[in-house]
Amino acid sequence: MGSGTLITLMLAAIVFSAGGIAVSKILTKGSTNLQKGQAYECGVPTAGSAWKQFNVGYYLFALIFLIFEVEMVFMFPWAVVAKKVGMLALVEILVFVFILFMGFLYAHKKGALKWM
Amino acid sequence: MISLENISASIHQLLSANLSQTAVILIEMSIIALLAITLFALLGLILVFMERKVSAWIQIRLGPNRVGPKGIFQTTADTIKLALKEGFVPDGADKFLYKLAPFVVMIIAMMLLAPIAFAKNFAMWDLNIGVFFITAISSVSVIGILMAGWASNNQYSLLGAMRSGAQIISYEISAGMAILTIIVLTGSLQISEIVNSQSNGWWLFKGHIPAVIAFVIYIIAVTAETNRAPFDMAEAESELTGGFHTEYSGMRFALFFLAEYINIFIVCAVGATLFLGGWMPFHIGAWEGFNHIMDFIPSSVWFLGKTFFLIFVIMWFRWTFPRLRIDQLLNLEWKYLLPISLFNLLFMTLIAIKGWHF
Numbered sequence: 001m002g003s004g005t006l007i008t009l010m011l012a013a014i015v016f017s018a019g020g021i022a023v024s025k026i027l028t029k030g031s032t033n034l035q036k037g038q039a040y041e042c043g044v045p046t047a048g049s050a051w052k053q054f055n056v057g058y059y060l061f062a063l064i065f066l067i068f069e070v071e072m073v074f075m076f077p078w079a080v081v082a083k084k085v086g087m088l089a090l091v092e093i094l095v096f097v098f099i100l101f102m103g104f105l106y107a108h109k110k111g112a113l114k115w116m
Numbered sequence: 117m118i119s120l121e122n123i124s125a126s127i128h129q130l131l132s133a134n135l136s137q138t139a140v141i142l143i144e145m146s147i148i149a150l151l152a153i154t155l156f157a158l159l160g161l162i163l164v165f166m167e168r169k170v171s172a173w174i175q176i177r178l179g180p181n182r183v184g185p186k187g188i189f190q191t192t193a194d195t196i197k198l199a200l201k202e203g204f205v206p207d208g209a210d211k212f213l214y215k216l217a218p219f220v221v222m223i224i225a226m227m228l229l230a231p232i233a234f235a236k237n238f239a240m241w242d243l244n245i246g247v248f249f250i251t252a253i254s255s256v257s258v259i260g261i262l263m264a265g266w267a268s269n270n271q272y273s274l275l276g277a278m279r280s281g282a283q284i285i286s287y288e289i290s291a292g293m294a295i296l297t298i299i300v301l302t303g304s305l306q307i308s309e310i311v312n313s314q315s316n317g318w319w320l321f322k323g324h325i326p327a328v329i330a331f332v333i334y335i336i337a338v339t340a341e342t343n344r345a346p347f348d349m350a351e352a353e354s355e356l357t358g359g360f361h362t363e364y365s366g367m368r369f370a371l372f373f374l375a376e377y378i379n380i381f382i383v384c385a386v387g388a389t390l391f392l393g394g395w396m397p398f399h400i401g402a403w404e405g406f407n408h409i410m411d412f413i414p415s416s417v418w419f420l421g422k423t424f425f426l427i428f429v430i431m432w433f434r435w436t437f438p439r440l441r442i443d444q445l446l447n448l449e450w451k452y453l454l455p456i457s458l459f460n461l462l463f464m465t466l467i468a469i470k471g472w473h474f
Contacts, residue, residue, distance in 0.1 A: 004145060005230050005241040012149035013226035016156060017219050017371050024199045024367035037207030039270040040362055049208060050274045051266075058282035061446060065285045068454070069255075072292045076248050079299040083468050090465050097458060104454075113450050115443035 060112040064104070071100055120235040120416055148240055152229060156378060161191045163377040166424075167431055174435040195370065203366035206269065213267035218364070218371040220260035225378040227253055232385050233307045235395050235416035246307040247299065250386055251292055254341075257379070258284045264372070265360035276359030279349045279442055286449040287340035287347075291383075293457035294334035297326060297464045298390045301473060311394035318393035323473050326464040331391045333457050338383035339430055340445070342376065346437035347445060384426035388419065392426075395419040 038046045075093070082089040107113065127147070131140045165180070165188065172179025180187035205214055231246035233239040243249060258281050265277020299305060301323055302313045313319075319327050340347035343359075351359030358364075361372045388394060395415035399407045440448070467473055 002241065004141065005148060006227055008145045008149050009152055009226045009230055009240070010223050012152045013223040014219060015149075016153050016226075017222045020199070020367045020371065021203060021218075024201070024203055027200055028202045028366070030202045030204065036204070039206055039208055039268070040357065041271070042357065047271075050269050050271045056278055058278060058446075061282055061286060061450070064450070065289065068289045069285075072251075072289065072296070075296055076299070076305070079296045080303055080305060082300050082465055083303045086469055090462070090469055093465065094462065097462065101455075101458070108451075113446070115446065 057115065060107075064107055064112060067100070067103065071096075119414060120238040124238060152226060152240070155229070156226065156374065159381055160374040160377055161195070163381060163427065164191045164194070164373075166427070167377075170428060170431045171435060174432065198370040199367055201366040203368055206363050208269040209363065210267040210269065213263050214363075215368075217260050217264035217267060218368045218375075220263060221257055221375040222371050224253060224257040224260065225375040225382070228379075228382045231307050232382065233311055233389065233394055234419055235414070237308070238416070239307060242306065242308050245305045247295055247305045247310070247386070247390070250382070251288075251295060254379070254382070255285070255288055257375075261360050264364070268360070268363035270363050272356045272358070272362045273360050276351060276356045276362070279356075280343055280360055282442075283343065283347060283349060283445060284341050286446060287337040287453075290333050290449060290453040290457045291337035291341060293454075293461050294330040294337065295386075295390060297330040297457075297461050298323070300461070300465050300468045301327075307389055307394070311389060311396060314393040314396050317399070318391065318396070320391045323464065324467060326460050326467060327391065329456070329460050330464070331387070333453055333460070334387055334391070335426070335429065336453065338387065339433055340449070342380050342383060342430075344380070344430060345434040346439050348439060349442050349445060380427060380430060381423065384430065385419075385423045387426050388422035392422045393418075394422075 039050070041047065074096070078089065078093060082093070128140075128144070131143055135143070168190070169179045169187075180190035183189040183193045205211055228250055230241045231239060231243055231249055233242065261280050261284070262277050265273045265275075265280070268274070298310070298319050301319060302310045304310060304313070314322075316322075320331055321327075323330075343349075343351065351361070356362070361369055364372060395418050397407075397410040397413060397415070397418055399410060
């Protein structure tokens, strides 16, 4: 079928979602008031906006994730030909993973994986 | 013999005999779109109903049983209820992103259906990098979740989205490694070839212990990736109300909900394809009679059976394990699953190169 399928599926998803939202918009009627428009915080008055600086405890994980994700991108083509190339592929990936894993252990030692 | 493969081939022949090239493509595309939408809606209804019935069964209660016989129309009624609810946008929200987020999540879920082989030679687009496509596209859905959480301008939503993001990106690595473990054996990323390579036995059985370890890691990782209990930190009801979709109501909430269940189906379908042989029937070595009987069961039934079995396992998890804390969750991934899956992959490579597998 080719890549046209992806465009078709994308359009199908858009039509499906937009259709659902449009139908519900026709069927319902809305009202607005001050309390209704506020962000939900379990019934107590909303304490300020959520768009402020706060400490995201996961950013170090995100950085390490980036390294491993790039490693995965390298590994996909490797995995396809690993069987054909033979022992050489295993040795090369061992070197690659060794360097990567040393970096991972370094991050671990430095406390990047510790919960703050 | 009637099979999905023959039906799609005869439709193609019928159309191309009577119409021009462009018209055939257009009609086929619209059939695909209609089928995909139908599949989406049906899967949503079935999976939500299944979830409630399985929960009820595990907790020794009846579950939904009022609407229709045995309560099978319960989810239809719920959908109508959701359609009748007001789709509300909070005043403080970023209106554009708030409205865009459900679309992003839905488009990703829909596009993931493309390479999956539902039956013998029956996939929407059997592209040669099928598995890689699924891994790549499924990681985009985290953007939709972060978008929803941030645009709501609600502190619960933002925290839920951040947690969800951390969790999805962490577990994606182990899931990818588990997938790679099988790719090393098959030497191809194309779904049809992966399935064909299992015609004499499923990789779960042929690949020795590393395949079993990879399978277990894959199931754990996808449970976390789809934000399901025991890893449902993103929408831990008791602490973050609804997580990233706290502010969503009506149809937009329904879309998130639907996409979540479709994602469960997709990851289970991929798991079934990689480890349990996709649409391949179950064969036992030299038992000719038994194998012959198994061949009579249609390939689509095999595929759906395996997929729904995996979905059942994931639903079973929900009522068996208590919820993890966020730091325990990240520890589990980074200190246990990641090193194990990395070494498992290397071990499997050795087995594949030496030809020790069956």
